[in-house]
Amino acid sequence: MNDEEVRRQITQMVKFIEQEAEEKANEINIAAEEEFDVEKRDVVEREKQKIREEYERKESAAEKEKRIEFSTRLNAARLRLLRARDDAVRGILAEARDELRDASDKPEYESLLVGLVEQGVAKLQATEAVIRCREVDAEKATAAMRRAEENAAAAGRELKLTLDTRAHLPPPPPPPPHDDDDDDASGEGGSARTRAATTDVASCIGGVHVLSVDGKVVCDVSLDDRLRVAFENNLPEIRGEIFDDGEDEIGDGDEIPGT
Known part of the structure; x- marks a missing residue:
């Protein structure tokens, strides 16, 4: 190569x-x-x-x-x-x-007291009881007690009632305030404050308390208690009358008021 x-x-x-x-x-x-x-x-x-x-x-x-x-x-x-x-x-x-503020001024109030006293005594199931009332109702309550005792005697039952003079139910509620007077005196909002103050004051529109002799058991048959019981028992009907069905519900898809 x-x-x-x-x-x-x-x-x-x-x-x-x-x-x-x-x-x-x-x-x-x-x-x-x-x-x-x-x-x-x-x-x-x-x-x-x-x-x-x-x-x-x-x-x-x-x-x-x-x-x-x-x-x-x-x-x-x-x-x-x-x-x-x-x-x-x-x-x-x-x-x-x-x-009901003026119920005690009506002629039938004494008869109402008789019925309330008898109902209270029946609840206590006693032959002797103490009746406590508003101080202004002392005379009417005493008369009602006597009539209740007479009714019991006529029915063959023994009944002895004593008026409680040491303690009384709260006094009648004060008269409602006049909006015009309150507004003139204290300006706007004065009426609301006066009305709130009036509501806070302890008061009783009538009726009595029926007590056992030893004072340990108290049966409230005042008009305030009767009104409260009637109100609570009829509350569903009252709500149904003033509110539509479902008015108190806000659904997730509803517009939220105040937003």
Whole structure:
């Protein structure tokens, strides 16, 4: 083999080696780029996932806060409605009590006291009892006691009643305030303060308490107690008369008043 052939073979071998090296380098570059692309996609996807999770967390927190705020407002509105309903119903009770304010001035009041005394004695199941009344009713209560004793004697029963002179029921309620006078005297709001003060004063519209002789058992047959019992027993009917069915309910989809 001459020198020319040797150089040609060497040149071919160099070209082959260079081609192999170039192909290998290309393969390495392609593999590196593919690996880089995969890693880049993974990094981007992880960051996207973090962003999505953070957004979902904030969205969930905002939705939860919104539900809590709505629930708070809804409960507050329901409480305001219930208070308004209760005030309206209690207002009816106050009006009924005002109408009974002058019951003791009517001629039939003494007969009413007789019935109340007899009912109280019947509840005590006693032949002797103490009658406690308002101080202003002492004379009428005494007459009612005598009539109750006479009725018991006529029925063949023994009954002895004693008027309690050491303690009395609260006095009659004061007359209702005049709004015009209150407004002139104390300006706007004076009437409300006077009416509130009047309501806070202990008073009794009539009737009696029937006590055992030792004072340990008290049967309340006052007009105040009778009115309270009648009011509580008829409360569902009273509510039904002044409120529509379902008026006291605020649904989740209803507009909240006062917002």
